[in-house]
Amino acid sequence: MAVQPCRHLLCGHDISKAFVVERWPIIGKPRKQFTALEKVSFHIDEGETVGIVGESGSGKSTLGEILGGLRTCTEGSVHYKAVNIRDMNRNQFRVFRRNVQFIFQDPKGSMHPYFRIRDIIGEPLKTLKLCSDREEISSLVEEMLAQVGLDKDIADKYPGQLSGGQCQRVAIARALIVNPQIIICDEAVSALDVSVQAQILNLLKDLQRKHRMAYIFISHDIGVVNYMADRIVVMNRGSIVETGTAEQVFITPTHPYTKKLVASSFVN
Amino acid sequence: MTAMVVGLFLLSFVYTPHDPNEMQLTMRFIGPGENPRYILGTDYFGRDILSRIIYGSRSIVLVSFVAVTLGSVVGSLLGAVAGMVKKGPLSAIIMRAIDGLMAFPGILLAMMMVAAIGKGQEGAIVAISVFMIPPFARLVYSLILDSETHLFIKAASSYNISRCRLLFKHYLPLLLPRLITLFTACIGTAIMIETSLSFLGLGVQPPHASWGLMLNEARQHFLQYPYLAMTPGIAIALSVLGFNLLGDGLNDALSKRRSR
Amino acid sequence: MAEEKVLDIENLTIRTQRGRTLVDGISLHLYKGEVLGVVGESGSGKTLTAKTILNLLPENLSWEADRFAVLGADYLTLGKKDTKALVGQKIGYVPQNTGSYLHPMIRIKDQIIDGYLRYTKNNRGEALERARELVKAVGIRDTERLLKSYPWQLSGGMRQRVNIAMALMNQPRLIVADEPTTALDSTIQMQVLDLLKTVNDLYETPVILVSHDLGLVKYYCERIVVMYAGQIMEAATVEQVFSNPKHPYTRALIKVIPSLNIKKGERLAEIPGQLNAVGTAGGGCAFKERCSFRQEACEYTIREKTVADNHYYRCNLDF
Numbered sequence: 001m002a003v004q005p006c007r008h009l010l011c012g013h014d015i016s017k018a019f020v021v022e023r024w025p026i027i028g029k030p031r032k033q034f035t036a037l038e039k040v041s042f043h044i045d046e047g048e049t050v051g052i053v054g055e056s057g058s059g060k061s062t063l064g065e066i067l068g069g070l071r072t073c074t075e076g077s078v079h080y081k082a083v084n085i086r087d088m089n090r091n092q093f094r095v096f097r098r099n100v101q102f103i104f105q106d107p108k109g110s111m112h113p114y115f116r117i118r119d120i121i122g123e124p125l126k127t128l129k130l131c132s133d134r135e136e137i138s139s140l141v142e143e144m145l146a147q148v149g150l151d152k153d154i155a156d157k158y159p160g161q162l163s164g165g166q167c168q169r170v171a172i173a174r175a176l177i178v179n180p181q182i183i184i185c186d187e188a189v190s191a192l193d194v195s196v197q198a199q200i201l202n203l204l205k206d207l208q209r210k211h212r213m214a215y216i217f218i219s220h221d222i223g224v225v226n227y228m229a230d231r232i233v234v235m236n237r238g239s240i241v242e243t244g245t246a247e248q249v250f251i252t253p254t255h256p257y258t259k260k261l262v263a264s265s266f267v268n
Numbered sequence: 269m270t271a272m273v274v275g276l277f278l279l280s281f282v283y284t285p286h287d288p289n290e291m292q293l294t295m296r297f298i299g300p301g302e303n304p305r306y307i308l309g310t311d312y313f314g315r316d317i318l319s320r321i322i323y324g325s326r327s328i329v330l331v332s333f334v335a336v337t338l339g340s341v342v343g344s345l346l347g348a349v350a351g352m353v354k355k356g357p358l359s360a361i362i363m364r365a366i367d368g369l370m371a372f373p374g375i376l377l378a379m380m381m382v383a384a385i386g387k388g389q390e391g392a393i394v395a396i397s398v399f400m401i402p403p404f405a406r407l408v409y410s411l412i413l414d415s416e417t418h419l420f421i422k423a424a425s426s427y428n429i430s431r432c433r434l435l436f437k438h439y440l441p442l443l444l445p446r447l448i449t450l451f452t453a454c455i456g457t458a459i460m461i462e463t464s465l466s467f468l469g470l471g472v473q474p475p476h477a478s479w480g481l482m483l484n485e486a487r488q489h490f491l492q493y494p495y496l497a498m499t500p501g502i503a504i505a506l507s508v509l510g511f512n513l514l515g516d517g518l519n520d521a522l523s524k525r526r527s528r
Numbered sequence: 529m530a531e532e533k534v535l536d537i538e539n540l541t542i543r544t545q546r547g548r549t550l551v552d553g554i555s556l557h558l559y560k561g562e563v564l565g566v567v568g569e570s571g572s573g574k575t576l577t578a579k580t581i582l583n584l585l586p587e588n589l590s591w592e593a594d595r596f597a598v599l600g601a602d603y604l605t606l607g608k609k610d611t612k613a614l615v616g617q618k619i620g621y622v623p624q625n626t627g628s629y630l631h632p633m634i635r636i637k638d639q640i641i642d643g644y645l646r647y648t649k650n651n652r653g654e655a656l657e658r659a660r661e662l663v664k665a666v667g668i669r670d671t672e673r674l675l676k677s678y679p680w681q682l683s684g685g686m687r688q689r690v691n692i693a694m695a696l697m698n699q700p701r702l703i704v705a706d707e708p709t710t711a712l713d714s715t716i717q718m719q720v721l722d723l724l725k726t727v728n729d730l731y732e733t734p735v736i737l738v739s740h741d742l743g744l745v746k747y748y749c750e751r752i753v754v755m756y757a758g759q760i761m762e763a764a765t766v767e768q769v770f771s772n773p774k775h776p777y778t779r780a781l782i783k784v785i786p787s788l789n790i791k792k793g794e795r796l797a798e799i800p801g802q803l804n805a806v807g808t809a810g811g812g813c814a815f816k817e818r819c820s821f822r823q824e825a826c827e828y829t830i831r832e833k834t835v836a837d838n839h840y841y842r843c844n845l846d847f
Binding site: 111174 | 418419420422423424425426427428429430433438441442
């Protein structure tokens with residue numbers, strides 16, 4: 001089956017992922033598997049925001065991890081700028097990693113509790129070999145803090161001393177500092193209180209406008225995804241059930257699952 | 269309490285008033301407290317016991333610290349490597365080898381090493397350090413596997429962190445408290461092993477002073493002059509107790525800090 | 529006809545051992561047959577209030593109140609044992625964490641009847657019968673299989689149904705549900721909440737629903753109390769709160785939720801600043817630091833304003 005050369009910035013072709021739940025005792029071959037994803041295809045272009053909606057177990061987070069190279073898929077492929085990430089050499093992969101960043105659900109958990117904020121934000125510069133000069137890193141960190149609306153003196157604090165919203169801003173700063181093309185937000189605001197959620201969503205939108213980044217926005221919250229995304233992908237039990245623009249999917253859903261999902265959410 | 273015992277120890281590792289090897293045959297077998305010049309009395313050869321105890325502490329400290337340090341470093345590195353490369357066969361090989369090593373009872377292992385390397389302090393150090401490798405390897409291995417689930421480890425992979433950096437900058441600070449506690453506990457064990465080796469004549473050789481050796485020498489005269497055995501015995505017991513308490517105290521202090 | 533007051537709490541204050549105030553003089557009333565929603569973000573004190581009613585407040589916290597009557601019994605004078613008995617017999621609790629109140633190593637059937645047998649004189653067979661009925665009533669079709677299972681074999685939604693069944697075993701006169709659906713998927717959420725509503729309809733059992741989700745509360749509750757950092761900001765019926773919200777915090781909270789009607793390019797209304805760390809309200813209004821209408825008086829006092837029957841809010845300004 002020939003795969004068309006991918007013209008999108010990042011895309012996944014027929015991605016399947018199975019987790020082994022049980023193995024045969026001596027042989028070691030898988031006995032029971034759990035299929036998290038079943039032939040899912042996805043694409044995103046520059047500057048777009050694609051929202052992935054689904055409940056728990058739908059596979060949306062797994063898809064996000066696979067697209068970002070944090071997990072491998074059992075079948076299928078992920079292409080960045082038309083190159084299969086499995087075929088990339090070290091340097092190409094580093095460029096890929098740099099351009100596809102993550103923001104996770106648990107703000108405090110996504111940072112090492114023993115690191116200072118400035119080290120947390122600055123670390124990607126070092127690991128992606130973008131910058132090694134201490135002074136330069138320091139000034140970039142300060143610049144990022146300003147961009148995400150945090151005070152300079154936060155830099156010397158530890159994650160435990162910050163609130164959830166502040167930590168998530170730090171996470172955004174960390175993702176932003178390497179100037180990525182795509183940021184994958186995996187339930188980035190789900191753990192935040194409602195009053196802080198709006199701040200972070202607005203911040204993300206502002207940054208997107210400024211830096212022209214693409215977002216893959218994964219969430220179970222329809223209202224949030226509707227606000228953030230241009231294009232929506234609805235997932236259920238490992239497959240995509242519906243795609244379209246926000247109006248199409250949420251106001252006039254066609255698939256029964258989507259209808260059920262919209263009906264059970266509390267946004268008017 | 270811990271601080272007190274430890275303090276006592278650290279003080280006692282300051283060195284001796286008398287030359288511990290000097291034999292005063294005229295002053296043999298004085299009981300403790302009988303002669304003000306020899307506070308703890310003298311032994312068969314008229315050597316001052318207090319000085320021998322103090323001098324003996326030197327070798328105990330030297331051997332146990334060096335051995336545990338060596339063992340802990342090697343063991344931790346092995347455990348770390350095994351933990352970081354979990355997917356491949358390498359980790360299985362390392363961990364099974366460690367298991368094999370653990371199967372030998374300590375003293376037996378030590379005696380085998382000494383038989384291979386020869387008697388004396390060097391032999392004791394090597395033997396004990398080999399014995400110390402498995403506990404550290406297993407602890408580091410299991411702690412790494414445990415910590416792998418942390419989100420910040422996953423996040424770090426997202427910006428392409430190298431395994432080396434991950435190990436030293438991310439994992440190490442997490443492991444350090446438990447490692448230090450294990451270290452102090454192992455010192456206690458090392459002291460016991462060293463003493464046993466010297467008792468058997470495989471460690472420090474006469475005429476040097478060593479608590480184990482002193483115990484051995486005391487055997488012959490035990491019925492007449494029990495103090496000959498009591499002094500080194502008490503010294504050994506106190507030092508092992510001291511380090512174990514230190515380990516306990518450290519464990520408490522460090523876990524309080526983390527749960528805060 | 530005077531309605532029975534199920535909950536009569538006046539001026540409840542909860543403090544830590546070091547004197548920090550976590551809940552600052554709140555008053556709550558609940559009448560028979562009502563569904564009351566207590567809405568607030570983290571640190572609002574809503575869960576602590578619920579726990580006080582359930583006598584489950586952590587050891588290191590102390591509470592005091594001018595009046596604290598639950599189902600007619602006065603907590604202020606009731607002894608420990610009696611309070612426990614009251615809670616065990618007459619109050620049902622549906623927790624947030626579906627699994628934490630279920631013992632992982634005991635089968636469901638034994639757990640469900642446990643509390644029931646302790647407070648009634650029925651024998652085991654009758655208890656099991658009742659359990660079967662309730663399990664069926666909460667919408668579980670394969671009752672026998674469920675009863676024989678262990679908690680870890682069930683999904684979150686099923687566990688929550690079990691929790692509800694357990695809460696119903698003793699025919700409670702009050703149900704306290706603390707974020708019962710936060711950990712569940714949205715499709716299951718509706719089912720669980722519908723269940724609670726059905727119980728309320730059928731048996732007239734009053735329900736206190738604690739939640740951070742205004743949308744949820746709008747659908748299921750009759751009255752709402754909005755809390756922030758340990759204080760009550762506004763209390764009203766659902767219609768009143770959404771048609772005529774008075775308090776700046778309530779208004780901001782309503783606007784902040786992204787609804788499906790939002791137009792593209794329109795910015796989400798924000799509440800500036802961060803959530804108050806619990807216990808730093810220090811005199812005056814807890815919301816003063818983030819309020820766009822803040823005045824000097826807000827530093828020290830708050831005035832309680834009544835808008836209508838059942839609708840009051842605490843603010844120095846008039847809206």
